[in-house]
Amino acid sequence: MTRWLGVALLPRADHTRSAIQMQKSLGGESPLRPPLSEEGNLPHLTVFQGPFVDALEPERELARISASVSLPNELSLASVGIVHQPIGWLFMSVERPVLLQKLQETVVDRLAPHLDRDAFDTSKDTSRFTETERASFAQYGYRYTGDAYAPHITLGRTEEDTALELVRTAPERIHVPEEWTFDRLSFYVMGEHGAHAEKVAELPLASE
Template identity: 60%
Template structure:
């Protein structure tokens, strides 16, 4: 949350990260689901899969720093180790049968997406899966020209920690701009 404020340098990035509704997070997958999804069962299965691939307790990820993502997004980029890729694959296997395709079969402008991001969106309704998976923490969104300038000058305002530690999985209600608006369920990383 402090990193968001420092990177913003006086610009109010949206959504504002806080402990009461827009938690900073790394998304493995987000989407709209049908009523066939039972979150408790799904999260238990995903947590078990995380344990099966060796994710237990904590996962430390290094960060090369703040990056820009069209249109107007500021991300804290994170490394993409094979363990995290395996976790996303297990997550997709558990959740894909329950996707509400009508929620992403619309007229979203994907013209600035890469080919991989476009294919990911068309299949899953989420831009960052498979080849397009891009682990990150969303720092916020600003008008395009402002976002580009904030990323360009971020190192002048803040020293970004090189390592970030994650210790749990959560199922959440997605808020504006994909924010972690409300935690529905939470499990320690790699628990059964």
């Protein structure tokens, strides 16, 4: 049985609420999907996600990942801004420091052996992907690894024309915080559009 799971950084409580409000303000009369909330689809920064074999043990793997990377109690990442990603995606993009790259490398190294490669969507249209994104998708079933890693909080998805218009008018609609602070690692069940639909394991960043 295939399990669609991901590992993510979760924002501090106040920044979680900021992201939820940002999604509402940005979408306005064109609500972005899926809706973010503190009880449902949590705002998050995906480190890695994909289809995994049923034998994967999220709690054990998250503990091993945490033990393998020296993380601070809180990780603050500078905002890059609201960006559009084909097709129809709106991201709150953040910087990609060396520590975040190291975290992803560790996560990928630990989890890649558990990927259910037969579940990769080989019919997916990757014509709008960059070359590095296509290579990442072919190798891991996930668009953003290695040089293609583009850390972000997903604000949602809509029609392509609407997404382009929302990005263009974003400065008039919302205030973008200068940085985002994360304090937990999460293993989650992927929902609509890869959302953080259900938490299956969680650890504070500086867990011992």
